[in-house]
Amino acid sequence: MSEEQTSKGGWLSRLRAGLKKTSSRIGDGLVGIFTKRKLDAETLEELEELLIQADLGPATAAKVTAGLAKGRYGQDLGLDEIKALLADEIAKILEPVAQPLNFAPAASGPRVVVMVGVNGTGKTTTLGKLSSAAVAQRRRVLLAAGDTFRAAAVEQLEVWGQRAGVPVLKRETGADAAGLAFDAVERGRRDGMDLVFIDTAGRLHNKAGLMAELQKIVRVIGKVDPEAPHEIVLALDATTGQNAINQVETFKSMVPLTGLVLTKLDGTAKGGVLVALADRFGLPVHAVGVGEGIDDLKPFEARAFARALVGLET
Numbered sequence: 347m348s349e350e351q352t353s354k355g356g357w358l359s360r361l362r363a364g365l366k367k368t369s370s371r372i373g374d375g376l377v378g379i380f381t382k383r384k385l386d387a388e389t390l391e392e393l394e395e396l397l398i399q400a401d402l403g404p405a406t407a408a409k410v411t412a413g414l415a416k417g418r419y420g421q422d423l424g425l426d427e428i429k430a431l432l433a434d435e436i437a438k439i440l441e442p443v444a445q446p447l448n449f450a451p452a453a454s455g456p457r458v459v460v461m462v463g464v465n466g467t468g469k470t471t472t473l474g475k476l477s478s479a480a481v482a483q484r485r486r487v488l489l490a491a492g493d494t495f496r497a498a499a500v501e502q503l504e505v506w507g508q509r510a511g512v513p514v515l516k517r518e519t520g521a522d523a524a525g526l527a528f529d530a531v532e533r534g535r536r537d538g539m540d541l542v543f544i545d546t547a548g549r550l551h552n553k554a555g556l557m558a559e560l561q562k563i564v565r566v567i568g569k570v571d572p573e574a575p576h577e578i579v580l581a582l583d584a585t586t587g588q589n590a591i592n593q594v595e596t597f598k599s600m601v602p603l604t605g606l607v608l609t610k611l612d613g614t615a616k617g618g619v620l621v622a623l624a625d626r627f628g629l630p631v632h633a634v635g636v637g638e639g640i641d642d643l644k645p646f647e648a649r650a651f652a653r654a655l656v657g658l659e660t
């Protein structure tokens with residue numbers, strides 16, 4: 347087995363292990379619904395309810411159930427067939443959004459990526475992991491510690507910078523985050539970086555304060571490079587389940603989001619929320635986090651995720 351296959355196998359088994367709580371919930375539910383029963387109105391209703399409980403949300407659960415039932419009404423299907431059909435329906439929703447973050451520089455200069463999200467969703471960790479992945483692809487990365495409010499957040503980003511082997515631009519606690527972002531983009535251009543990753547604070551005194559700060563960061567970056575920021579990525583914590591939907595709505599109303607990352611998929615029973623997010627917003631899902639380590643973030647793969655979600659082996 348090649349090194350890539352080994353690491354991919356490792357990654358897939360970690361994804362499966364991470365999604366175990368979600369997949370057990372779905373798998374056990376399916377056993378209860380389909381053992382010795384046909385695909386009829388009652389079983390389909392129970393399936394839809396199960397998918398809602400697994401955080402797919404009502405609209406997506408209805409869509410998946412209808413897709414699965416189409417042309418199969420009244421049939422007697424085995425459990426593995428049901429799982430495979432379910433995975434196919436889910437993969438159909440996920441495929442269009444499975445788009446890895448582009449690590450190539452933009453035509454206008456370094457690709458500027460601003461990471462936004464509520465406190466503790468994994469912004470800093472994700473940027474550390476993304477930096478490491480980009481370095482592995484021989485990209486030159488600059489990290490900017492835009493959460494200037496918390497000294498601990500800056501320190502944490504510095505630790506990640508050391509681990510990934512990339513420089514970290516920081517300022518004293520309380521410094522203007524937009525000013526720091528401006529400097530980071532300028533320095534990134536001057537130093538010939540491929541990527542400038544900008545961390546931001548998740549919570550200010552209130553929503554209006556956060557909105558003003560994020561909008562200022564975006565505006566100021568645009569003064570250095572009118573095309574920037576090229577990406578505004580929202581980090582979402584999968585353990586919050588349906589609340590992730592509200593977070594997308596909130597951040598979308600503040601800044602033009604270009605993509606999502608979903609963290610903490612390890613050990614949550616709410617992994618199905620990713621399907622709801624994909625269906626509802628259609629925003630690219632760049633990566634999923636399945637642990638706290640540097641290698642625990644991988645480009646999101648629709649089919650592998652869908653099959654792991656329903657508890658299929660491969």
Ligand SMILES: Nc1nc2c(ncn2[C@@H]2O[C@H](COP(=O)(O)OP(=O)(O)OP(=O)(O)O)[C@@H](O)[C@H]2O)c(=O)[nH]1
Nearest residue numbers: 465466467468469470471548609610635636637638
């Ligand atoms: N289990 C698990 N933990 C994660 C994952 N991603 C991040 N974490 C942990 O979640 C916690 C919060 O992550 P941070 O990266 O500090 O989150 P943040 O959004 O930057 O938070 P603030 O700095 O408070 O704004 C840390 O303890 C991380 O190790 C993941 O995929 N799985």
